[in-house]
Amino acid sequence: MPLPFLTQASAPLTREVETVDEHGERGTTSIPAERPLTLYVDRRELVTLMTLGAHPEWLVLGYLRNQRLVESPDEIESITVDWDVDAAAVKTRRGIAKFKERTARRVVTTGCGQGSVFGGLMDEVDSIHLPEATITQAQLYAIVNAIRLQESTYKSAGSVHGCALFEGGKMLLFVEDVGRHNAIDTIAGWMWLQGAAMTSSNKVFYTTGRLTSEMIIKSAQMGVPVVVSRSGITQMGQEIAQKLGLCAIGRAMNKRFLCYAGCERLQLQPELAAPAVA
Template identity: 40%
Template structure:
């Protein structure tokens, strides 16, 4: 199980020279006055801009904690449909002084990447990825121990890629979109197939999060928060199971109940 303190330990960067591995501390200690007038030392979340540059072209500027800049940039580019194969990435270099991350990739005559137009999405293929009620319970219990930045400072969201009750990788960042992109970057570099795994998010399941899950080929989305109407409509179109309001031993299935098994212990 991987948490944010050792999140890079399982990655294989042999194909990327160089990869800067430039994570920063995610919190800052400040003074605050409590309800009794006492001055206290407390942590708050850092918020740093970083501009993603792909082949000398500025793509986007994101606000981030700074924990996983390489994974964030690669995952963002992947989820935008701008890169699709880790073997084609030459280097990923983070420069915090310039607030940039520069990604270089190989080119060929067949390279038709359009920086202004993401690839068209299609529904996920048929799968047999059934998740049980007890698996959901176990997963929620395991994830509750991983949100280190949130417990310390609040103000962040988290996402995890999971296999049964095992959390393969967990990431926190300023927004749920960033956290999902970091998961995508982790999967991208490690060649992880998504169709037999799940994506957990602390934030609401909007259309953008559902689309990111589809990009990662993850057929089951779980959130402790709610969903939106457009998120539900897109999940139906893309064959993605939506499970939300998931806390403790409670959850609601908004789409794809045929992929949830209710057998097992009744907790």
């Protein structure tokens, strides 16, 4: 079957507002343009996502995938985003089986911008098998440096999270949104549309946000065996990563980092590290 039809309804990422500083001086600055996007599946309202709207169609597709509501992109006929009514209309080809039952149990997550997942958060963990892959310390430093150099809404306006997908040290996609869960869902949607091109095992996911259980599970669902964050990790996130054999690296800034789980996937090169502080 063909891939779904997607509109390309990107919205402006920032807006200018007037400010007053500590000296009483008036000026203008850019802030992220957060907006609601209500998702309808076959005319039934599912959820409202707060988003920047950079790639709303990929976000919707990745959200449906990571909620385990659809198993393949070809189950969806179209995703139509209309910012005049702040809505995304998803039309499936054959409907979603047991839609009401599968969306009845809602878990509010720790995500900035208030994320949510449907069903049991741990339901698929035991069935996930990650590909064999490793990351070298040099590759990790290259990823951190690439993020440092990346032009971003955060640099101009702040108040957003960024996520990126790497392969062999090359950045494939960089996405920002008000919540890290939106950014990872957007990347998941994009990956899904690429099909077989995303089957390579040496993918690395990067996020500016903390590694919660939700972020670890979504990364694993995407088949990504290595996750890097400039922030830390939660207890549940660490436990799930350890169970999956997923390499979870946090506090990754400059040449410092902590590997919390899956350390066997990390090829250490201590000679590249910054000198220890006496």
